[in-house]
Amino acid sequence: MSEIGAFARVAAAAEVVDRRCGTVPELAVILGSGLGDVAATLTDAVTVPYSELPHWPVSTVVGHPGRLVVGALGGRRVAVLAGRVHTYEGYPADAVAFATRVMARLGVRQLVLTNAAGGVNTGFSPGTVMIIDDHINLLGANPLTGAHDDRFGPRFPDMTEVYSARLSVIADEAAAARGVSVAHGVYAAVAGPSYETPAEVRYLRAIGADAVGMSTVPEAIVAGQMGMEVLGVSCITNMAAGMHAAPLSHDDVLETMRAMRVTCVALLEEIVGRL
Ligand code: HPA
Numbered sequence: 001m002s003e004i005g006a007f008a009r010v011a012a013a014a015e016v017v018d019r020r021c022g023t024v025p026e027l028a029v030i031l032g033s034g035l036g037d038v039a040a041t042l043t044d045a046v047t048v049p050y051s052e053l054p055h056w057p058v059s060t061v062v063g064h065p066g067r068l069v070v071g072a073l074g075g076r077r078v079a080v081l082a083g084r085v086h087t088y089e090g091y092p093a094d095a096v097a098f099a100t101r102v103m104a105r106l107g108v109r110q111l112v113l114t115n116a117a118g119g120v121n122t123g124f125s126p127g128t129v130m131i132i133d134d135h136i137n138l139l140g141a142n143p144l145t146g147a148h149d150d151r152f153g154p155r156f157p158d159m160t161e162v163y164s165a166r167l168s169v170i171a172d173e174a175a176a177a178r179g180v181s182v183a184h185g186v187y188a189a190v191a192g193p194s195y196e197t198p199a200e201v202r203y204l205r206a207i208g209a210d211a212v213g214m215s216t217v218p219e220a221i222v223a224g225q226m227g228m229e230v231l232g233v234s235c236i237t238n239m240a241a242g243m244h245a246a247p248l249s250h251d252d253v254l255e256t257m258r259a260m261r262v263t264c265v266a267l268l269e270e271i272v273g274r275l
Contacts, residue, residue, distance in 0.1 A: 006094065006101075007149045009055040013098070014105040016053055017079075021046050021070040025079035027275055028103040029268065030219060032084075032115035032235065033250075034257025038265050039082040045071030050083065056102075057085040057095045068099075074273030079103060086214055088193040093143040096215075097222040101152065104226035110167070110275055111223045112268070113232045116257050117213035118196070118240035118248070120204050121185055124211070126239065126256050129182045129267065131171050132163050132232030135217050136188040136209055143218040144225060153225035162224045167231040167275065174270035180263055185210025187234055189217035198242025212240055231271070235260050 004012075018024070031038055039047075050056045050066035058066050066083035073080070081099050085091045100111060119128060148155045168184070175182040188209035190196065196204070196212060204212055211234045223230045237256035238248055246252075 005149065006147070007151050010098065010101045010105050012054045013056055013102045017048070017068065017102060017106060020048050021079070023077060024107045025070055025077045026108070027076065027110035027112065027272065028079040028081060028108045029112040029272070030081045030084055030099065030114065032215065032257070034116060034254045035114055035261065035264060036082040037261070038268060039067065039069040039080045041265055041269070042069050042071030042073050042078065042080060045069050055098065057091050057098055059083045059085045060089050074269045076272050076275070078272055079108060084215060087139055087141055087191055087218070088214055093139065093141040093218040094146065096218040097143040100219040100222050101226065104223065104228055108228070110229045111219070111231070112271065113216045113219055113230060114264070114268070115213045115216045115234050116237045116253050117187060117211040117234040118238050119236040119243070120188070120201060120212050120240050121183070121210040122243070124183060124236050124239070126237060127260060128236040129175070129180060129263070130211050130234040130236060131168050131182050131184045132187045132216070132234055133168065133184050134163060134186045135220060136186060136207065137217045137221070138188055138190050139217060140191055141218070143222050152222070153227065157225040159221070159224055162220050162230060163232050164229040167229055170274045171231055171233070171271050174274050175267060178266050178270050180267050183210070187216060187232060188212045190214060195248045196241045201240040201242050204240070211236060235264060
């Protein structure tokens, strides 16, 4: 009977974030692999390592330093989550989505999810920025599996518009203002951690995916359940397996992400200022 429920764990973490960071941020940004140093661009920032937040899962992956930074970006009060956990690390999908639930519980209404992804659409190339219009969940897991708690939202939440059309238009306008060209498409989440086979990539293309990655979907599902407006941004770091001759490596993914960093920071700053 001493085990504490999911809602109580989220509430406990939210209380500590509130105490450490003060005023509730207007929006939260979850940073993908290699984008962690975007957090350093915040001004008047308070930083809290994930290890100091109760029940918070801590990432084991290179390129995912774990800290919450609350400060100003693009003239807005923003919570940046530098580092996320993934189901391939062995975390259940609801642990992957824990940080998102904490943000929603705090009162944050808008969520920007970023990730590194492989390009499946033959029109993409490494360096393409893709606004996520929709997703396909192939993780084999859903963060809402298990005991239901109405305080998180409905048991069977609608997923017709997980990614807000309104925010997507704002992202397009922000990109145009910064001279960044963006694509739109469907993000397929797979379990990983092995990259796909060429046959799996052909399958993903056939079912309508434009990009493939190992994150984002658990967070998007809980954000949808909790009524947050979600914007998803994929940085295409590589073409998916079999599309180019070279084998895939995480180091190459991180290197392309670093090369895209300046563009991504400028774009994020512009988007955040307009949300
Ligand atoms: N596949 C899956 N996840 C990824 C990839 C990929 O090609 N690139 C970056 N994350």
